[in-house]
C-alpha cells in the first residue's frame with residue numbers, strides 16, 4: 001500500500017506529515033542556487049543559514065511569498081529533495097493533502113497542485129489553511145457549533161469562522177509574522193542608523209519581540225552596519241522600545257478579526273462569545289499578540305498547543321477524509337476539495 005502524505009507549503013516553513021507516523025519534516029522554505037548554472041546547492045535549514053551571507057555566485061531564495069508560490073521550479077525541486085528524505089515509495093504513488101491560504105486565486109491554486117503532482121503522486125486534495133489549523137488545534141469543525149480560528153503564519157494571516165465542516169465567514173491578509181521582522185529592521189535603522197539583516201531581525205524577535213509593554217525589560221546586543229560611517233557597530237536594544245512599533249501590526253490583525261466578527265451570522269457569534277477565539281501559526285507566538293486581540297474584540301483568545309504545528313497536524317488528520325463523500329450521513333461537509 002502506498003502511504004498518504006500531507007504537505008504544508010508555508011511562506012516560512014515547509015512541513016510534511018506521513019500518515020500514521022505524524023510530522024516528518026519541518027524546514028525553512030528556502031532554496032540556495034548557483035547563479036552560474038541554476039543548480040540547487042542547498043534546501044531547508046542549510047539554505048536558511050545562507051540568507052544574507054551568499055557570495056555573488058550563490059543566491060538564497062524564498063520561493064513562497066505571502067503563502068503563494070513565486071518560483072514554481074524551485075518549489076518543485078524543494079519538495080522533491082525534502083520528500084527524498086522521507087523515503088516514500090514512488091512505486092505506489094501517495095495521495096496528498098495540501099493546504100492553501102484562504103484568498104488564493106485559481107491560478108495560484110493550480111500552481112500548488114501542479115508543483116505537487118510534478119513530484120509523482122497519485123492525486124492532491126486541498127484544504128484551506130484555517131480549516132486545517134482548526135482541526136490541528138483540536139476543534140471539532142464538523143459540529144454545527146461555530147468556532148473562530150486565526151492562523152498567523154510568516155506571510156499570511158488566515159482567519160475564519162467554521163461550522164459544519166465549512167467556512168461561514170473568512171478573511172485573509174498578507175500581514176503576519178515576517179512583518180514584525182521588517183518592522184524591527186526599519187525601527188533599528190531609523191533610531192540607531194544601523195542596518196541589520198533579515199535573519200538577525202528574526203532572531204531579535206524570537207529573543208525580545210513584544211507587541212505590548214513587557215513586564216520585564218529584556219536587553220540584547222544587536223550587530224549591523226552603521227549607515228553613516230559604513231562600519232560595523234553593535235547596539236543594545238531593549239524589548240520595551242519594540243512594543244510600540246510592533247503593536248501596529250498586531251492592531252491591524254485585531255481589526256480584521258473585529259471586521260470578520262461583524263459579518264458573522266449572529267448564532268455563530270453567540271458560540272464564539274462562549275468559546276473565544278483560537279490562535280495558531282508561528283506568528284502568534286510573539287509576546288502579547290493574544291492580549292492585543294483580546295482587548296480589541298473583547299472576547300477570550302487562546303493560543304493553541306504547539307501553534308506552529310496545527311496546520312500540518314490538521315492536514316495530516318484530514319488524510320482520513322480522502323475519498324469520503326462530500327456530505328456524510330450527518331450532513332457534515334468533507335473539509336477536503338475533490339482530488340486533482
Ligand SMILES: Nc1ncnc2c1ncn2[C@@H]1O[C@H](COP(=O)(O)OP(=O)(O)OP(=O)(O)O)[C@@H](O)[C@H]1O
Pocket residue numbers: 009010011012013014066067152153154155156157176177178179202205206209281282283284285286287308
Ligand atoms: N517563538 C516565536 N516568537 C515569535 N515569532 C515566531 C516564533 N516562532 C516562530 N515565529 C514566527 O512565525 C512565522 C512562521 O510561522 P509559520 O511556520 O506558521 O508560517 P508558515 O506556515 O511558513 O507561513 P504562512 O502560513 O504565512 O505561509 C515566522 O514569521 C517566524 O518568525
Ligand SMILES: [Mg+2]
Pocket residue numbers: 008010011129153154281311
Ligand atoms: Mg502556514
